[in-house]
Amino acid sequence: MNNEQIALIVEAALMASERPLSLEALARLFADEEPRPERGRLLEALEIIRQAYDGRAVELVEVASGYRFQVRKSWVPWIAKLWEERPARYSRALLETLALIAYRQPITRGEIEAIRGVSVSSSIIRTLLERDWIRVVGHKEVPGRPALYATTRAFLDHFGLKSLDELPPLPEVKDLEHLGERLAGLEEARPVEVSDGQG
Amino acid sequence: MNNEQIALIVEAALMASERPLSLEALARLFADEEPRPERGRLLEALEIIRQAYDGRAVELVEVASGYRFQVRKSWVPWIAKLWEERPARYSRALLETLALIAYRQPITRGEIEAIRGVSVSSSIIRTLLERDWIRVVGHKEVPGRPALYATTRAFLDHFGLKSLDELPPLPEVKDLEHLGERLAGLEEARPVEVSDGQG
């Protein structure tokens, strides 16, 4: 078996393995070979591989427990989108809270709770604030001075609206079926992929 | 951004991704680029990669849900030692059920049972659903509205196929049209033919 063949087998193993492979683990691949390639030849094979991947997007590196292929650092930022995860969806409670803030702004948490008939968790308010969809526009002069919430420009951007006037009036909302067509038009007009972090 | 750079980013992504990447997924990597490389340039990049890996231990392949790197088949036997466990064997019941869904989709469990002549255990259906090899694509409009099953892209990916057309053709055991003649021939060979006097 020549060095090129050994190198290809080692390469296949390193590409297939989920963890780094030590020289001993690589040597075991050739357990049935006669003669078994010794340590020196394995190191030569690793050097052949290293050179073959010169200029490629992945490289052979040595780490504590052995050898492995990894994506070259310079290309990692380019593929960061691979690890973007979108949680499935927001809870009904969050959407209801958001809808009430949109239609009844400025509104306090207590007022939202009175209409919804259930309490609004702090985490919902926090999520909406962090998403920059709502903000505090003042405080109601009643005991406790509760915050008054209103929607933001980022909220309008996300829903593809120029202003709050473009939200369908309440009576129409009651009749969602008829609203369907109008909404379809609105949603189509939205940009395909808007980045979420509008300023 | 030139084609070589696009190719390197695509290469990095395919090497790092857990699952095959579609052209759309690859295009998303360049969402912030101006201009965004269009489909044709991505295909060119894939071709550049394919050629760069000519003669290497891994190759770029296309499967149902996109592109992936995999170890060239010729080197797989050499690295089988990396896995202590033998690859799982599937029971005949599972394979027959899967074959029926693959070739006769969409199909109900009752229809599978009618052809196999035995009941299909729930655990087989569950296993196939959990592996994401089959999914429910609808319900048959008959009493009980049984689920209609079809295979998924993940099923094709698992078998390294691009589409259902690439499945081996369903074996033709005997020409069914032929059956009539053959049976007619048998008729003559049958013993005692008694007229019952109707003629």
Add this chain to the structure above:
Amino acid sequence: MGEPRPPSEPATDRPLARVRGQPLAEIPEDLYIPPDALEVFLEAFEGPLDLLLYLIKRQNLDILDIPIAEITRQYMAYVELMKALRLELAAEYLVMAAMLAEIKSRMLLPRPVESEDEEDPRAELVRRLQEYERFRQAAERLDELPRVGRELIPVHLETPQAKVVRLPPRVSLTELLSALQEVMARAELHQHHRIQRDPLSVRARMSEVLERLEAGRFTEFTELFDPAEGRAGVVVTFLALLELLKAALVELIQAEPFAPIHVKKKVA
């Protein structure tokens, strides 16, 4: 079943199993497996069609020429064996036994010459066997296909620097509105929380006005109006101010008649 066995059938000396108290001395003639492997062997069948196909193949028979009497006899021998070995005998095997017996009886019966269009009683069985055989073979071929973890090893390299970025979910306007619709339906159940039809623009303007008012500082009334918005805009701002006053969120201060009016956010 009580059918006499053909004289050619080989017999063994010791009983293989007991069937209804009677020793079963013979292994069905094509069963060339050690008796202690029987259970495994019988469990390997995927059902009555599979067993029938096995019997037919063992005798090198063309499916189309199945000698029903012979096959039925062997099939029943297996079913008896399964019972004797207390294998869980699926109902399907018994249904098939009944079907075979029925075909057998129909083949023995004389049939009117006229009714030539009447199908050979075996035809339906043959069709089912053939259909099953196709998928039995298809399953075998499927098993032979290269697959991930066996012949196909996809590459999935580690990318140590990569971090999972969680993106917030997207919400569609329809989702938002259907949430609102639900709240409204609920709110209408209790009268006092009826949602009025305030013009949206007024409520939006209320937010804007509040925002422009710096806490504790007076803002001139006229500054809140933008003549560029035209009459409608001015009216909306005015209504918004009235609403804010009503809600005790702002106060209006006028030092003397006809002096400039100032607006101030209420402070506790």
